[in-house]
Amino acid sequence: MAEIRRYLSHYPADRQKSAILPILHIAQAEFGGWVSPEAMDLVAEILNIQPIEVYEVATFYTMFNLKPVGKHVLEVCRTGPCMLRGSDQLIEHLENRLGCKVGETSADGNFTLKTVECLASCGTGPMLQVREQFYEDLDPASADQLLEDLKALTVRKPWEENY
């Protein structure tokens, strides 16, 4: 709530709705990496707006997860330039390694595999994003190494120390 109040202080009292994106990010991080209907209702209550206004935003942006996810969410770019540089092969490799399809979570709960549109790193594709971090020029070997590194990583929230 302290972090939410900090964002709300950036806007005039009658324009607090403008803080909806950062507050949804906080809700997602705070409630296990996804925004449930209850979490969206809470965001609406905090912003003093209708729940439908929160649902509209959360369902529009792919960075918000609407169902439970694994410890790490792999967001693989599948747009043209990355596709030309092998994103299809990367996605297939990750599906085989993780034993799950795009949109699913691995059985060990460590990874959810998603595809997203251009992340503005077209010259270094194929690439994927995990939280705020980009991983670029991936091939099967570096993707496997990334999975191992992520498994060992302690996940912190952006506002926590040593993030």
Ligand code: FES
């Ligand atoms: S096409 Fe993949 S980052 Fe732009």
